[in-house]
Amino acid sequence: MKTKPIVWSIAGADCSGGAGIAADIKTAQSLKVELCHLITANTVQNSKSLVSVNPTDVEILKQQVATLITDKQPDIIKIGLIASSEQLTWLCTLLPDIKNQYTKVNVVFDPVGSASVGGKFSNITANDLIKILPLVDVITPNIIEAQQLTGINTSDTDQLAQAICALGVKYAIVKGGHQIGKSAQDVAFDSTLNLFYRVTSARIDSSFSHGGGCSFSSAISAFLAHGYLLRDALAQAKAFMQQGFAKNGDFNEYYGAFEQTHWPQDKQFFPAIDADIHRKYPTLSAFADIGTTRGEQKLGLYPVVDSIEWLETLMPLGIEIIQLRVKNKSQAELDNLIEKAVALAKNYHTRLFINDYWQLAIKHGAYGVHIGQEDLLDADLHAIQQAGLRLGISTHGCYEFLLAQQLKPSYLAMGAIFPTKTKDMTGQIQGIDNLKQVLNLSEDIPVVAIGGINEERAPDVWATGTDSIAVVTAITEASNPSEAVKRFQRLLF
Numbered sequence: 286m287k288t289k290p291i292v293w294s295i296a297g298a299d300c301s302g303g304a305g306i307a308a309d310i311k312t313a314q315s316l317k318v319e320l321c322h323l324i325t326a327n328t329v330q331n332s333k334s335l336v337s338v339n340p341t342d343v344e345i346l347k348q349q350v351a352t353l354i355t356d357k358q359p360d361i362i363k364i365g366l367i368a369s370s371e372q373l374t375w376l377c378t379l380l381p382d383i384k385n386q387y388t389k390v391n392v393v394f395d396p397v398g399s400a401s402v403g404g405k406f407s408n409i410t411a412n413d414l415i416k417i418l419p420l421v422d423v424i425t426p427n428i429i430e431a432q433q434l435t436g437i438n439t440s441d442t443d444q445l446a447q448a449i450c451a452l453g454v455k456y457a458i459v460k461g462g463h464q465i466g467k468s469a470q471d472v473a474f475d476s477t478l479n480l481f482y483r484v485t486s487a488r489i490d491s492s493f494s495h496g497g498g499c500s501f502s503s504a505i506s507a508f509l510a511h512g513y514l515l516r517d518a519l520a521q522a523k524a525f526m527q528q529g530f531a532k533n534g535d536f537n538e539y540y541g542a543f544e545q546t547h548w549p550q551d552k553q554f555f556p557a558i559d560a561d562i563h564r565k566y567p568t569l570s571a572f573a574d575i576g577t578t579r580g581e582q583k584l585g586l587y588p589v590v591d592s593i594e595w596l597e598t599l600m601p602l603g604i605e606i607i608q609l610r611v612k613n614k615s616q617a618e619l620d621n622l623i624e625k626a627v628a629l630a631k632n633y634h635t636r637l638f639i640n641d642y643w644q645l646a647i648k649h650g651a652y653g654v655h656i657g658q659e660d661l662l663d664a665d666l667h668a669i670q671q672a673g674l675r676l677g678i679s680t681h682g683c684y685e686f687l688l689a690q691q692l693k694p695s696y697l698a699m700g701a702i703f704p705t706k707t708k709d710m711t712g713q714i715q716g717i718d719n720l721k722q723v724l725n726l727s728e729d730i731p732v733v734a735i736g737g738i739n740e741e742r743a744p745d746v747w748a749t750g751t752d753s754i755a756v757v758t759a760i761t762e763a764s765n766p767s768e769a770v771k772r773f774q775r776l777l778f
């Protein structure tokens with residue numbers, strides 16, 4: 286049975302209703318997580334000023350933890366305002382205890398510096414605050430907060446994110462919303478993989494932004510609690526923010542609370558991805574299409590097989606698209622295999638994609654080539670395009686989908702939809718809901734669903750509107766593969 290993820294928010298209450306715990310509760314409700322709140326301070330503030338902070342006694346917070354831990358264990362602990370040095374000391378012992386006992390708990394920290402209406406929330410110095418950073422998994426400062434924490438006076442968000450990670454945080458997301466310009470770029474640095482993720486959205490000027498920082502951090506917490514990887518939590522949290530700002534873009538009043546909406550689905554709110562591959566190909570045009578229009582004419586079943594024998598068995602069955610996916614063969618064997626496969630596919634007028642080996646696919650004039658995310662930067666996309674080959678790209682979640690879509694490939698694959706024994710996809714199982722989300726994000730590029738799809742699951746996958754279903758073992762391990770193909774073909778039209 287599916288349970289609702291739990292986020293603990295350890296943060297301040299804002300009596301004007303927009304920030305702190307109020308933002309966290311509203312965001313949690315919008316993004317389908319249960320929120321337990323441990324209030325660190327009862328602040329007095331309105332649209333003009335921060336009047337007082339009033340920290341909570343640490344003994345009360347300790348009692349709340351002791352009470353909650355027995356029946357509402359957190360998936361994520363989100364920390365906002367730390368209102369006193371005593372609270373900081375308490376957190377520095379609490380977090381290691383919880384992490385030791387519940388090893389899957391991640392800590393998200395939104396370092397609240399000063400109030401948006403002016404005034405400081407606490408007298409804790411940056412020097413003291415950084416003691417908590419080695420206990421933090423994800424931190425979500427804006428540029429000013431990042432500068433204060435690191436003591437580095439730069440607006441280079443890459444540098445700030447790396448400097449924060451050097452203080453012990455695993456993932457630093459530095460928000461660029463306070464920069465001047467037409468767009469707002471947030472940068473996440475993953476220190477475990479030494480990777481940057483950059484998401485950019487058009488700036489929407491809204492005076493209803495109070496609590497926006499808390500809401501962003503809560504959205505990141507909620508998506509992580511649902512099990513998303515950081516990059517997908519980031520892309521979705523950015524869309525959630527954009528959706529909320531757009532809602533209130535028309536109001537002219539001086540000051541209002543950020544509007545939490547709902548799980549982001551609409552592509553207009555999703556960010557552009559700025560990755561190394563886009564810098565490598567700043568002027569790439571669209572790859573040749575595969576002769577179908579997204580949503581109108583579908584490709585149906587897409588068998589993925591590893592030998593000439595399989596191609597010979599399946600191609601006569603009226604397959605629209607097929608893939609040769611061979612691993613661990615010598616260059617000479619591959620050369621021979623791909624040459625034969627291309628000749629066979631031309632005979633049957635089947636769209637043959639060659640997995641991985643783009644040079645050999647070009648050499649032998651294959652219909653297309655399929656490339657994984659890890660191999661994208663190494664492949665020569667210009668050469669593939671100039672040779673007139675179609676390009677299919679693997680994606681695993683909305684961040685990679687948006688990244689790959691910007692390259693305008695011939696199709697986008699999404700998976701693994703279900704657990705599969707064909708390939709280790711640990712931590713990357715997408716489910717039907719994520720497939721539906723990327724179908725909403727897709728422009729006019731066909732989408733192929735792959736991973737763990739069998740005859741029983743195919744109808745649900747097909748009902749999402751996907752253009753094609755790629756299958757390995759449901760065909761290759763079927764007692765009668767040709768009959769299995771025919772049954773799939775009946776299911777998919």
Ligand SMILES: Cc1ncc(COP(=O)(O)OP(=O)(O)O)c(N)n1
Nearest residue numbers: 640655656657658679698733735755
């Ligand atoms: C249609 C389709 N989708 C995804 C894949 C996986 O490709 P990749 O990520 O490159 O992994 P390998 O197949 O090379 O292990 C695919 N081959 N086809």
Ligand SMILES: Cc1ncsc1CCOP(=O)(O)O
Nearest residue numbers: 701705707736737756757758
């Ligand atoms: C190659 C690949 N890429 C993502 S899942 C997958 C394996 C699909 O195989 P199966 O259909 O047997 O689950």
Ligand SMILES: [Mg+2]
Nearest residue numbers: 640641656657
């Ligand atoms: Mg590959």
